Amino acid sequence: MKMKTVKVGRNDLCPCGSGLKFKKCCLSKSETEAEDFEATYVRKYNIRLKKAADIEGIRKAGRLVLDTLDLVESEIKPGITTDELNTLAHEFTVKNGATPAPLNYRGFPKSICVSINEVICHGIPGNRVIKDDDIVNVDITSILDGYYADANKTFFAGAPPGPDARKIVDIARECLRRGMSAVKPGNTIGDIGWAIQTYAEARGCSVVREFVGHGVGFGFHEAPQVPHFGHKGTGIGLIPGMVFTIEPMINLGKKDLRILDDNWTAVTKDGLLSAQFEQTVLVTENGVESLTPYE
Ligand code: MF3
Ligand code: CO
Ligand code: CO
Numbered sequence: 001m002k003m004k005t006v007k008v009g010r011n012d013l014c015p016c017g018s019g020l021k022f023k024k025c026c027l028s029k030s031e032t033e034a035e036d037f038e039a040t041y042v043r044k045y046n047i048r049l050k051k052a053a054d055i056e057g058i059r060k061a062g063r064l065v066l067d068t069l070d071l072v073e074s075e076i077k078p079g080i081t082t083d084e085l086n087t088l089a090h091e092f093t094v095k096n097g098a099t100p101a102p103l104n105y106r107g108f109p110k111s112i113c114v115s116i117n118e119v120i121c122h123g124i125p126g127n128r129v130i131k132d133d134d135i136v137n138v139d140i141t142s143i144l145d146g147y148y149a150d151a152n153k154t155f156f157a158g159a160p161p162g163p164d165a166r167k168i169v170d171i172a173r174e175c176l177r178r179g180m181s182a183v184k185p186g187n188t189i190g191d192i193g194w195a196i197q198t199y200a201e202a203r204g205c206s207v208v209r210e211f212v213g214h215g216v217g218f219g220f221h222e223a224p225q226v227p228h229f230g231h232k233g234t235g236i237g238l239i240p241g242m243v244f245t246i247e248p249m250i251n252l253g254k255k256d257l258r259i260l261d262d263n264w265t266a267v268t269k270d271g272l273l274s275a276q277f278e279q280t281v282l283v284t285e286n287g288v289e290s291l292t293p294y295e
Contacts, residue, residue: 001214001221037239046223047215049241055282055291057147058217058243061098062280062292065140065149068092069294072112072140076155078132082114085138086125093142101141101148101220108264113139113152120208120249120257120266120274132158135165137276141220150216150245151292152278164252164273168205172250172275173295175200175207179228179246183281183288187238193230196248206255208274211266213245216280238283243291247278 010023018025041047050058068089075088090111093100100111108124115123115137116130123137130136139152154169161169175196182195197207213226224236228248253272260267268274280291 001212001225003210003212003225003227038241041239041242045236047236047242048218048222049239050217050243050282051241054147054217055243057145058149058280058282059291061142061144061147062149062151062290064093064096064098064144065142065151065292066294067096068140068142069138069151069153072138073153073155076130076136076138076157078130078158080130082116082123082125082128082130083110085114086110086112089138089140093140096144098142098144101143101150105220113137115139115265115274115276117273118268118271120251120268121211121276122264122266124262124264130157133162133165134158135161135169135273135275139276139278141216146218148216148218148220149280149292150220150247150278151280151294152247152276153294154275154277167203168250168252168273168275171200171203171205172248173277175228175248175250176246176277176279177295179248180279180281180288180290183238183246183283185237185239185283185285188233188235189224189226189238190230190234191232192246193227193235194232196246197229200248200250206251206253208249208251208255208257208266210257211247211249213247213278215242215244217243240283240285242283243280245278245280247276249274249276 103111110125134157137154141150178195179192182191215222253270256269282289
């Protein structure tokens with residue numbers, strides 16, 4: 001999702017969902033009032049924790065997302081267009097009783113994102129033809145029984161990949177793994193970003209700043225934001241029941257990006273390769289569980 005800072009004004013609707021103005025609701029509650037974690041996370045951060053039934057719903061949506069990714073992967077080959085991949089994913093999603101979340105989301109015109117080579121994210125499927133040496137990211141978010149799951153992978157179009165393609169895809173995959181390994185109660189959002197940023201930058205790569213992971217499950221993009229850069233021990237503390245994505249976008253060159261005239265496609269300014277992997281994860285009592293598990 002796009003990085004943004006949210007400030008709740010006194011006269012805005014309260015983030016706790018009461019429907020009251022902020023000043024008439026949580027703003028007026030004493031900071032010293034004893035509250036359980038759930039109330040605090042909703043009131044302070046607008047984070048909606050997930051219960052067992054919600055988690056099962058997101059897990060089911062996640063299984064469908066992974067099956068859809070597998071289906072698309074099986075058709076990625078030189079000569080196919082990104083729109084053909086979109087149609088495949090769309091039809092499979094609908095056939096399974098789900099809805100593709102991207103379609104018409106803030107005006108996005110297609111059902112999946114397909115981001116090739118220098119495209120960082122939010123590539124719009126169209127008539128671009130996949131070539132032998134392309135790296136192709138496919139990002140799928142499906143809504144099943146009201147629950148959202150979000151995952152992506154970067155694939156090689158043909159074989160074998162060159163050294164740059166191999167390098168950036170391997171590093172992006174490892175960045176997601178390391179970010180996920182930082183997820184456990186007692187750690188913070190900043191620990192996730194730190195794990196990713198230090199690994200990528202030590203290898204001469206860079207981390208995109210403008211797009212971040214995000215809470216997910218009841219909606220497409222919920223609180224909190226999950227930057228893929230940061231400092232150990234900073235940011236919101238992780239507690240069981242939080243569900244969010246980790247989706248590092250790692251560039252072979254510089255971190256800078258620009259947005260194409262379609263207002264969606266983000267590309268590296270230097271034209272060098274970018275790769276990404278994404279999973280939807282749950283904070284458990286002991287650590288982390290992926291609700292879109294792969295690898
Ligand atoms: N799936 C993307 C993410 O990981 C969001 C895509 S927004 C869209 O957050 F509108 F482009 F679909
Ligand atoms: Co996402
Ligand atoms: Co996604």
